[in-house]
Amino acid sequence: MHLTEGHCNENLPGMVRLQISSDEQPRNVSAAHIKAVAQRLFAERGVDGVTVREIAAAAGQKNHGAVGYYFGSKEALVREIIVDGAAAIDARRNAALDRLEQDGGPRTVREVVDVLIFPAVAADPGEGDYTCFITMLAMTHRDLMMDALADRLNIGYRRCLDHLRRLMPDMPPALKNQRFIFIGNYLNAVLSARQRALADESRRHPTWDAEETLDHFARSVVAIIEMPPADTETHAAEAAPEYDAEYGRAG
Template sequence: MVRLQLARADDAARSAAAGQIKKVALRLFAERGVDGVTVREIAAAAGQKNHGAVGYYFGSKEALVRAIVMDGAVALDRERNAALDLLEEQGGPRTIRQVVNILIEPVLGLSDDHYVQFIVIFAMTHRDMMLDAIDPAWNRAYGRCLDHLRRLMPHLPPALQNQRFVFMGAYISAVLSARQRALADRSRAHPMWGSESSLEHFMQSLVALLDAPADLPKDMLARIGGAGAAIPEPPGPVG
């Protein structure tokens, strides 16, 4: 019994130490990028006396990065899927705004203040690694949202819908990253970014981006719908 209690205490200590390393690494990666932070810096900032703590708990820096990516991806996918399941049971989603809420609200509810910043920088510098780190099983909800948006955007041909989804992903990532970066600076107030009305305006503008009619000449529409038609890349966890 004593051995079992000691083993459990040791497991809890290991879990706490690994969690602290991930938390500190996420902040440093968000501030400086993955390539701008060493494992020694992470260990020191996490209060680990052993400079090899990252290797001890995760095996490598890359494994640590992958774990951080997946933590956020799993949390977002669970929340989005749960919200979609509920709406689908009720015959929805019935509006673009309902889908936008499902995409955005779980991101705003993430427990860490740095994940969006991190994932946006990581996607720009190591996109292949980011996509490889995400188990497709934990990124299903975003695809479900796109399927509903296609149904709710019948006024646009598929090629234009795909372009809108590319625009949407870039817009979500850029705005939420800027918001998170501003709010992480607690040295001063950020009236716009901290305002509920600003968030509401952002989501209304996202609906407008998706729902707006397209007024393009036929030759442009033909080019968009041709062999070079935009096809959304596999999405990151945020958008």
């Protein structure tokens, strides 16, 4: 997968890694800071709209080749960001599902929807831009995103879909999967809008600041899932090929 890098060439194959002086921050601290800065810039402008020089400068790195030194390439940096955020969200989702299943649940669509939404709402300040980042990446470099996830960091999401298939109204599998595509995009769009608004400290955002907003959002997702299909939809779905409800966020 090719990531546009403008005129910069810090990440060419065979590049000589930089010598980092002993008075710089420890490697793991510097790498984590670069990842956080890169995630914020990618969330704002997309991965093709940010160069490695800009990332290094924004991270306070004096040497513009810092991204190459710590990660090897821009694509490797993007992959690490994908994996870090997805792993954190997936762990929270799986833990929530484990608790529900131990108690014999989940018993309602709302319980599953809460597992889809709330683990994706940043629990760590470092995850603050992740939903915006992954939503934009899915639109421009979906193959890279799916390859990085490798069907191992969206287990909680897939478990949620399995429970929803059981709890949804009776309808053809193609219609269920179509609704999963709807809610996957809906989740990404709304949670991204929420993150962007909350990151804007220039003014108040009454809708997104309100505690009731996420509850209202969850109820709207439940309504999409629980709406009975129209007869015309059922007949059309039975004649159509089945949709692929593959994972669409990290959320």
